Amino acid sequence: HLSLERNRITDLRQCDRYLPPHLEHLGLAHNNIPDLNEISHLVHLTKLDSFSVQGNPCVAMAGKDKLGFDYRPFVLNWILSVKSIDGFVVSAIESLKAEWLYSQGKGRHFHAGQHQELCEYLASTCPLTADALETEDQRKLRLILSKAQHHQQQLKDQNHSPLKTKLQSPRVQ
Known part of the structure; x- marks a missing residue:
């Protein structure tokens, strides 16, 4: 555990x-x-389970256009092991977006140095929507996630089926 909160840190290069x-x-x-791109310097933290970055200028609404x-899928894109960001559990949809x-x-x-470009990209690919309506991309992600979970369940069911157990048991001659 390492808490470096409220230390006026400006970069993560070291x-x-x-x-x-x-x-x-x-x-x-x-x-x-x-600059949110500073997160890239944490890629070596392969055991990181929880991470907090809230309250930094890099995660505030950016630029003159606000x-x-x-930012959560972007953080996950660099630190794949994280299960909690800013005190909130990472959802399956966020993991899928990060992937x-x-x-x-x-x-x-x-x-x-390319924070503004990153913000523009994330605003188009991972927007914050005030409305409750699901975007088409979010609907597609949920469908993909649902199909993946269904497939995983089918694989589990196949592994526990009586026929498979019977086929795997050694033959007695």
Whole structure:
């Protein structure tokens, strides 16, 4: 556990050097981190379970246009092991969005100094919507997630079926 909250931290460039890879809980809330791309310096924390970053300028609405975006999938795109961000459990939809950002999107395309470009990208791919209506992309993600969960359940059911058990048991001759 390491709490570095309220320490006026502005960058994370030396984290790979000073933070142990087995760290499980890291608190960086309420610092002065201006660029969300700094999260990339935490990629080596493969055991990180909970992470806090709220209260930093990088997660506030950005730019003159006050772009709103969900930063949580972007954090997950870099720190795959995280189960809780800013005190809230990571949802399956957020994990799926993070996986998409990592594999199909531009989740790791931006670098430090490109915060505004990242914000614009996240505002289009991970927008904050004030309305209760689900966007078409969110509907598709939920459908994909539902199908994946259904497939996992089918695999579990197959592994526990009596026919499979009978086929796997050694033959007596």
